[in-house]
Amino acid sequence: EVQLVESGGGLVQPGRSLRLSCVVSGFTFDDYAMHWVRQAPGKGLEWVSSINWSGGGIDYVDSLKGRFTISRDNAKNSLYLQMDSLTAEDTAFYYCAKGYCASSSCRIDYWGQGTLVTVSS
Amino acid sequence: DIQMTQSPSSLAASVGDRVTITCRATQSFNNYLHWYQQKPGKAPKLLIYTASNLQTGVPSRFSGSGSGTHFTLTISSLQPEDFATYYCQQSYSAPFTFGPGTTVDIK
Numbered sequence: 001e002v003q004l005v006e007s008g009g010g011l012v013q014p015g016r017s018l019r020l021s022c023v024v025s026g027f028t029f030d031d032y033a034m035h036w037v038r039q040a041p042g043k044g045l046e047w048v049s050s051i052n053w054s055g056g057g058i059d060y061v062d063s064l065k066g067r068f069t070i071s072r073d074n075a076k077n078s079l080y081l082q083m084d085s086l087t088a089e090d091t092a093f094y095y096c097a098k099g100y101c102a103s104s105s106c107r108i109d110y111w112g113q114g115t116l117v118t119v120s121s
Numbered sequence: 122d123i124q125m126t127q128s129p130s131s132l133a134a135s136v137g138d139r140v141t142i143t144c145r146a147t148q149s150f151n152n153y154l155h156w157y158q159q160k161p162g163k164a165p166k167l168l169i170y171t172a173s174n175l176q177t178g179v180p181s182r183f184s185g186s187g188s189g190t191h192f193t194l195t196i197s198s199l200q201p202e203d204f205a206t207y208y209c210q211q212s213y214s215a216p217f218t219f220g221p222g223t224t225v226d227i228k
Binding site: 037045046050106107110114 | 153163164165166171176212216218222
């Protein structure tokens with residue numbers, strides 16, 4: 001059974017940093033790209049970042065480039081999101097998600113349950 | 122960046138109704154378009170991938186079509202468990218943008 005379990009969310013003051021983690025099981029982690037997707041309370045989904053199987057291919061939504069850093073440790077079956085200089089607009093549920101590619105079409109086929117990040121003083 | 126729009130933003134329908142949701146992109150791409158269902162308090166779930174392919178385990182009342190800039194998700198006969206919010210997402214080029222969502226409510 002595929003499982004993705006996020007951790008590291010919580011209440012953080014504006015301007016501070018936070019690091020999210022996602023531990024996966026049930027599939028061969030280093031065969032797949034991984035994503036972070038966020039959702040502000042009551043709002044829609046926003047794709048944040050993705051990283052390919054080796055960590056050598058990384059993309060970000062333009063608005064977060066320079067503040068957020070995605071990484072992975074294949075030996076630990078873990079995905080990370082380092083978030084710096086946080087603002088209230090970063091308050092959201094953050095989902096870890098597994099990518100799947102076939103015939104050059106990639107989609108997200110499994111999602112974690114999300115971890116809530118609240119940025120407030 | 123490719124922007125995605127969805128229409129309607131919400132709709133009210135009855136059990137047994139046929140429901141169609143439209144997703145449009147600001148630039149044309151092949152069929153790298155996927156549909157997700159999200160219920161309140163839950164993570165999204167993949168329904169349709171690459172425009173028209175049903176994800177394993179998803180009921181056959183869900184179907185997808187389209188290419189280029191215009192895509193549709195159809196629920197042939199709405200069931201009580203289908204009341205949810207539906208999102209399209211393009212995976213043609215990063216950032217892999219989602220549409221704003223369509224909420225399907227009970228009439």
